[in-house]
Amino acid sequence: MTQTVNGHGAVTTSGSGSTEGDPGRGAYRGPESLADVRRALRVALPEPNSKFSQDDEWCVVAQADGTWREYRFHDYDQIFRMPGLYEKIFYDVLGCDSPRFMAGLFADALADARVDAADLRALDLGAGNGIMAEELAAVGIAHSVGVDILPEAREAAERDRPGLYADYLVGDLTAIEADDSKRLAGHHLNALTVVAALGFGDIPPAAFGTAYDHIADGGWVVLTIKDAFLASEDTSGFAAMISAGMASGALEVVRRERFRHRLATDATPLVYEGIVARKRGPLA
Numbered sequence: 530m531t532q533t534v535n536g537h538g539a540v541t542t543s544g545s546g547s548t549e550g551d552p553g554r555g556a557y558r559g560p561e562s563l564a565d566v567r568r569a570l571r572v573a574l575p576e577p578n579s580k581f582s583q584d585d586e587w588c589v590v591a592q593a594d595g596t597w598r599e600y601r602f603h604d605y606d607q608i609f610r611m612p613g614l615y616e617k618i619f620y621d622v623l624g625c626d627s628p629r630f631m632a633g634l635f636a637d638a639l640a641d642a643r644v645d646a647a648d649l650r651a652l653d654l655g656a657g658n659g660i661m662a663e664e665l666a667a668v669g670i671a672h673s674v675g676v677d678i679l680p681e682a683r684e685a686a687e688r689d690r691p692g693l694y695a696d697y698l699v700g701d702l703t704a705i706e707a708d709d710s711k712r713l714a715g716h717h718l719n720a721l722t723v724v725a726a727l728g729f730g731d732i733p734p735a736a737f738g739t740a741y742d743h744i745a746d747g748g749w750v751v752l753t754i755k756d757a758f759l760a761s762e763d764t765s766g767f768a769a770m771i772s773a774g775m776a777s778g779a780l781e782v783v784r785r786e787r788f789r790h791r792l793a794t795d796a797t798p799l800v801y802e803g804i805v806a807r808k809r810g811p812l813a
């Protein structure tokens with residue numbers, strides 16, 4: 530893989546030049562070739578001196594017919610449709626490592642509390658194509674239930690990481706159907722993970738609250754959130770909900786770390802907070 534600055538100032542990451550495994554050419558053959566597909570994708574970022582809010586970031590991606598197409602980072606439905614593209618943009622180019630980092634922090638907290646990871650049953654909210662569940666499985670949490678608002682996310686998880694989730698619901702937790710609520714309750718969930726999915730037009734406080742309500746008392750809450758959403762001047766509702774939960778004791782924080790979630794397209798670090806907490810009561 531090479532990373533160069535092209536004549537227009539765009540950082541370009543490219544594969545070996547081989548077209549083998551290029552999903553646009555129909556060569557994608559399932560999870561075993563995901564790494565090859567990912568390597569062969571070609572992505573270019575805007576000029577490094579251009580600045581975008583996290584809501585507006587974009588890149589261009591080479592298509593099978595030789596054209597380049599623009600993708601807004603928050604158009605996850607379109608990104609998930611192309612195998613390997615989510616991983617390519619956020620992990621290979623922009624250096625995201627949040628799921629692995631948070632699974633490690635969680636495993637560390639479980640070891641301190643002498644809780645066996647095998648006893649946990651996690652609701653992975655904003656599950657996307659399953660990277661967090663893969664990291665949970667790597668630390669011994671084998672029962673994960675995914676929830677995402679996009680059918681494309683579930684399709685991508687089933688396509689790229691089959692068998693990882695015990696169940697995967699597509700729906701909006703701000704208006705959860707009774708059947709879905711029953712389905713979640715049937716999993717006897719005692720952990721909630723939400724990584725890289727709170728705020729920014731993604732998961733609102735009300736959906737987080739519904740997921741939280743489906744976790745048993747004494748269960749675990751593992752989340753990442755941009756530091757600004759926990760600041761006193763935040764208007765998203767997360768600071769009020771999470772900070773108030775901490776203050777009231779409903780959320781007993783056992784690990785809290787600031788870390789680099791990933792780079793922005795101008796190469797500046799995006800700093801998030803990683804929190805591992807015990808649920809000790811309802812959130813306001």
Ligand SMILES: C[S@@+](CC[C@H](N)C(=O)[O-])C[C@H]1O[C@@H](n2cnc3c(N)ncnc32)[C@H](O)[C@@H]1O
Pocket residue numbers: 605627628654655656657658659660661676677678679682700701702723724725726730731732733736
């Ligand atoms: C940046 S991705 C993170 C995916 C995964 N957690 C990871 O770390 O790889 C954000 C995910 O949140 C999902 N999402 C956005 N709004 C949502 C909502 N209201 N309810 C559930 N999922 C949502 C998106 O569809 C997307 O899959």
